Amino acid sequence: MPPCPDRLTRPDPADAIPRRTPHRRPPRPHPDPLARGPARRHRRGLRGPGRDPASAGCGRRLEGRPGRGGAGTLRRPLPASGLVASGASFTGPGTRLRGVEAEVAFRVGRDLGADLPADPTEAFDAVLPVIEVCESRFADFPGSDPLAQLADFQTHGALVLGAPSPMTAEALDLRRVELVLTFDDRTVATTRGTRAPDDLWRMLRWLAAHAAGRGLPLRAGQVVTTGSLHGMPLAEAGVAVTATLSGLGAVALRF
Numbered sequence: 001m002p003p004c005p006d007r008l009t010r011p012d013p014a015d016a017i018p019r020r021t022p023h024r025r026p027p028r029p030h031p032d033p034l035a036r037g038p039a040r041r042h043r044r045g046l047r048g049p050g051r052d053p054a055s056a057g058c059g060r061r062l063e064g065r066p067g068r069g070g071a072g073t074l075r076r077p078l079p080a081s082g083l084v085a086s087g088a089s090f091t092g093p094g095t096r097l098r099g100v101e102a103e104v105a106f107r108v109g110r111d112l113g114a115d116l117p118a119d120p121t122e123a124f125d126a127v128l129p130v131i132e133v134c135e136s137r138f139a140d141f142p143g144s145d146p147l148a149q150l151a152d153f154q155t156h157g158a159l160v161l162g163a164p165s166p167m168t169a170e171a172l173d174l175r176r177v178e179l180v181l182t183f184d185d186r187t188v189a190t191t192r193g194t195r196a197p198d199d200l201w202r203m204l205r206w207l208a209a210h211a212a213g214r215g216l217p218l219r220a221g222q223v224v225t226t227g228s229l230h231g232m233p234l235a236e237a238g239v240a241v242t243a244t245l246s247g248l249g250a251v252a253l254r255f
Helices: 036-045 146-151 200-213
Strands: 059-064 073-078 083-085 099-108 124-134 156-161 178-183 186-192 223-225 240-245 249-254
Touching: 099 156, 099 178, 099 240, 124 223, 124 240, 124 249, 156 223, 156 249
Parallel strands: 059 223, 083 156
Antiparallel strands: 059 073, 099 124, 099 223, 124 156, 178 186, 178 240, 240 249
């Protein structure tokens, strides 16, 4: 897996204060032994058989509001082995966090290069409701260091795929999507476009160029998911989770 930074360093505003003598800010001590380079290499090592992001049907995660050069955008490949169909069950000792994020995803319709066609339906052939199951391999997940979380695939556990619908240009406007998320018969989240990006098509164009530049261009059958519509509520063991997205249908799983 090529390096895929999740954050870009920006200068501290304090350094903009005029100084009479040359000043160099001392490096910040880091509480975790993982540096960014080792964190990326460790994440590549976690891939293993069947986790190669170049595999057909793998996922790409994209969220945020990109600025120049992609600043402000979180992006990362998702392992192909983590893509499962709606109705999947997640149990066992590895299922501890049980974080749930309902999202909208797009399926790549053909192999793409750095430049996407002007018509979104020529690049993507389907839109589908998905749930990202968030799991951490750290005992103290909230307290773990950001670079350690980077090496841990940003708490990615699996991506549960609902039934695909034909792609339309209107599907790119996530502000139109109304979400109802339930745990068993209890509604835990309802929202309509509150976390939608301002210009999703711009983000997808940026992702295509970024992926192609890293030698892993978007391929037919891959899925690009666009980030949580509502945050990340945590479910209890034994709970049935259902996310219903207006115009797209429902996707479900059980813990």
